[in-house]
Amino acid sequence: xxxxxxxxxxxxxxxxxGLLAINVLGxxxxxxxxxxxxxxxxxxxxxxxxxxxxxxxxRDAKGFLVIFTCNTCPYxxxxxxxxxxxxxxxxxxxxxxxxxxxxxxxAKPGExxxxxxxxxxxxxFPFPYLLDEGQKIYPQYGASRTPxxxxxxxxxxxxxxxxxxxxxxxxxxxxxxxxxxxxxxxDALLGGRPIELETTKAIGCSIK
Amino acid sequence: xxxxxxxxxxxxxxxxxxxxxxxQQEVSGEVPGSQVGDPLADAADVAFPVLxxxxxxxxxxxxxxxxxxxNFWATWCKPCLEEMPHFERINAExxxxxxxxxxxxLDLPNMWKSRLxxxxxxxxxxxxxxxxxxxxxxxWIPKVSEDWGGGIPATLIYNTDRRSFHERGFTYExxxxxxxxxxx
Numbered sequence: 001x002x003x004x005x006x007x008x009x010x011x012x013x014x015x016x017x018g019l020l021a022i023n024v025l026g027x028x029x030x031x032x033x034x035x036x037x038x039x040x041x042x043x044x045x046x047x048x049x050x051x052x053x054x055x056x057x058x059r060d061a062k063g064f065l066v067i068f069t070c071n072t073c074p075y076x077x078x079x080x081x082x083x084x085x086x087x088x089x090x091x092x093x094x095x096x097x098x099x100x101x102x103x104x105x106x107a108k109p110g111e112x113x114x115x116x117x118x119x120x121x122x123x124x125f126p127f128p129y130l131l132d133e134g135q136k137i138y139p140q141y142g143a144s145r146t147p148x149x150x151x152x153x154x155x156x157x158x159x160x161x162x163x164x165x166x167x168x169x170x171x172x173x174x175x176x177x178x179x180x181x182x183x184x185x186x187d188a189l190l191g192g193r194p195i196e197l198e199t200t201k202a203i204g205c206s207i208k
Numbered sequence: 209x210x211x212x213x214x215x216x217x218x219x220x221x222x223x224x225x226x227x228x229x230x231x232q233q234e235v236s237g238e239v240p241g242s243q244v245g246d247p248l249a250d251a252a253d254v255a256f257p258v259l260x261x262x263x264x265x266x267x268x269x270x271x272x273x274x275x276x277x278x279n280f281w282a283t284w285c286k287p288c289l290e291e292m293p294h295f296e297r298i299n300a301e302x303x304x305x306x307x308x309x310x311x312x313x314l315d316l317p318n319m320w321k322s323r324l325x326x327x328x329x330x331x332x333x334x335x336x337x338x339x340x341x342x343x344x345x346x347x348w349i350p351k352v353s354e355d356w357g358g359g360i361p362a363t364l365i366y367n368t369d370r371r372s373f374h375e376r377g378f379t380y381e382x383x384x385x386x387x388x389x390x391x392x
Contacts, residue, residue: 074284074316144357170343172316181346201349203314206287206359 033142039158045130062094068143072110073205097127102138145204165200261348275367283323288361294380309335
């Protein structure tokens with residue numbers, strides 16, 4: 001009987017250990033995340049105005065610019081005006097910006113819903129600015145830094161990932177930009193052309 | 209008016225970077241509002257070499273028998289500052305083993321004098337500091353390492369025989385262990 005209990009306990013612990021290991025791997029955003037062509041998950045996240053927002057709310061959308069950004073990262077701040085401009089330019093064409101703040105307010109008090117609300121009001125964000133409460137969404141997307149853009153195309157079989165990366169090629173000076181990665185990608189999408197540059201890399205603030 | 213906005217923008221930024229309150233006040237007290245507006249105003253007389261990627265790249269390929277630890281960081285990156293003492297310690301302890309730490313700042317130009325210089329001075333940083341200032345990140349990030357997604361802290365360790373890249377923070381022990389493969 002004693003042996004049986006020990007075996008049972010050991011088996012349970014092994015199983016638990018296995019589960020834990022899988023969970024750790026699954027939680028590491030560097031280990032996974034979307035590739036071009038993957039179907040992106042929808043979500044229901046709270047906006048700064050208190051309402052819950054999902055991609056499925058946008059019945060007439062052709063796609064989405066899901067942008068992981070935040071209040072405090074210098075790069076994110078440098079891109080705020082350009083994110084606003086993207087929304088103004090492409091929302092009328094059915095590709096609105098959906099901004100998601102992925103940092104944990106516990107780890108970074110400057111990223112609380114209250115601070116997000118303040119920032120959204122100061123900058124008059126025309127797009128939803130959602131808190132990834134519990135940090136369930138950004139690891140699925142594989143967002144690793146802010147700002148980090150995911151262009152999705154709405155299709156009959158879901159929202160497909162078409163571009164992942166940076167907004168353009170000059171974080172520090174919008175007037176010196178030579179290549180507008182996101183605009184090129186959205187223009188191609190709307191024009192039914194293949195997207196030439198589907199992924200780009202940039203320095204950003206690690207998500208915590 | 210825009211100056212006022214910039215000043216508040218910077219204040220916001222300083223407050224947001226997770227520093228201790230006393231630091232914020234010190235730093236923001238040192239930044240004259242007039243310097244904040246122009247991101248390139250301070251470029252001329254900054255205390256560290258300001259390199260574009262082309263002039264920086266040779267630092268990634270020195271073939272002189274030494275082991276180089278190239279750490280990418282910024283003053284706004286809290287985990288970077290947390291691991292900084294370990295890199296300083298390794299730089300001091302392992303110098304006689306032919307190890308050199310190079311701290312590559314990715315701070316934005318308007319932070320070079322207001323944040324980077326005071327930080328390096330106040331902390332008494334002994335490792336070599338250079339500023340990598342090249343907006344074409346999509347072109348140069350893969351040249352540092354194909355494995356680099358763009359997050360910092362990030363560290364490249366290399367010598368003639370070996371090369372390893374890490375997009376994460378280090379404890380002293382981890383850094384020491386990683387280094388052992390290079391110097392033994």
